[in-house]
Amino acid sequence: MENILELQQVSKTFSKSNFALENVTFSLPYGSIMGFVGENGAGKTTTIGCILNTIAKDSGMVKLFGKEMTDADTDMREKIGVVYDGDNFPAYWTAAQLAKVMSGFYKQWDNILFQKFLKEYKLPANQKIKQYSRGMTMKLAIAVALSHHPQLLILDEATGGLDPVVRDEMLDTFLDFVQEEDHSILLSSHITSDLEKVADYITFIHNGKLIMTVSKNDLVYNYAVMRCRENQFLALDPADIIVYRKRDFQIDVLVSDCKAMQRKYKEIVIDHVSVDEFFLLLVRGDHV
Numbered sequence: 001m002e003n004i005l006e007l008q009q010v011s012k013t014f015s016k017s018n019f020a021l022e023n024v025t026f027s028l029p030y031g032s033i034m035g036f037v038g039e040n041g042a043g044k045t046t047t048i049g050c051i052l053n054t055i056a057k058d059s060g061m062v063k064l065f066g067k068e069m070t071d072a073d074t075d076m077r078e079k080i081g082v083v084y085d086g087d088n089f090p091a092y093w094t095a096a097q098l099a100k101v102m103s104g105f106y107k108q109w110d111n112i113l114f115q116k117f118l119k120e121y122k123l124p125a126n127q128k129i130k131q132y133s134r135g136m137t138m139k140l141a142i143a144v145a146l147s148h149h150p151q152l153l154i155l156d157e158a159t160g161g162l163d164p165v166v167r168d169e170m171l172d173t174f175l176d177f178v179q180e181e182d183h184s185i186l187l188s189s190h191i192t193s194d195l196e197k198v199a200d201y202i203t204f205i206h207n208g209k210l211i212m213t214v215s216k217n218d219l220v221y222n223y224a225v226m227r228c229r230e231n232q233f234l235a236l237d238p239a240d241i242i243v244y245r246k247r248d249f250q251i252d253v254l255v256s257d258c259k260a261m262q263r264k265y266k267e268i269v270i271d272h273v274s275v276d277e278f279f280l281l282l283v284r285g286d287h288v
Ligand SMILES: Nc1ncnc2c1ncn2[C@@H]1O[C@H](COP(=O)(O)OP(=O)(O)OP(=O)(O)O)[C@@H](O)[C@H]1O
Pocket: 014, 015, 016, 017, 018, 019, 038, 039, 040, 041, 042, 043, 044, 045, 046, 047, 157
């Protein structure tokens, strides 16, 4: 079994808002971090809800650890750590009270590990959560998620609104976590620079539809953008063009084999592509 998480053709329609998640299919291998990228309202939280069974999907299949999860699968839930953007816990509790509740909730709760995180993240155990800063509450949520020894971490915008120093600290924690080869992380984020640092794969979703999953190495080393003048663009082999976008003075062309394109079109400037530009080109670019 290679994948800790597998989605096949997952669909969900919300009639009230007219939103449809359509046939979302991707898989997350063991030992890896996958970034989940899409515009506001693209369907990331809905997909995560379908994975965790907190949202009833209309059709499709979700496999966690090789099997479909039912509501009765508490053992499987123990193996998943979840962190949402925003309030994860009652604000009038302290971290110490939270630890007591969690120890009753999770069989695998590890109070020594939790205390270690509190110390490392400088979180006072006896201060009410409502008196924590946003960064502190997010660190607390991540500490709780990790302290019941999950194998899969699912983070929905969990690093949004954190300053770069705290985010870096969190990214280190995530990289440590996936050192264990049976651990993986699904990380939805708008901060694509974070994903460029830690993700092994990036899955792009737009308007409820999955665009593609790409390995970060492929994105960084093989995909590229050719900056063409009009005459250069017109002379391109259409088979080389994934999508293109007309700008004021140039046409940006997304290609999948940077080195081959450099050899083939020696006069054209070719740049590596960032996660942001890749997504923008896929979503807003035109096909030949
Ligand atoms: N319970 C619901 N009932 C009706 N519509 C919903 C419900 N939950 C989500 N939606 C709609 O589904 C769409 C996708 O929302 P979702 O939260 O999955 O997007 P997202 O990609 O996580 O966005 P963001 O980046 O802003 O968090 C939105 O248009 C939203 O209004």
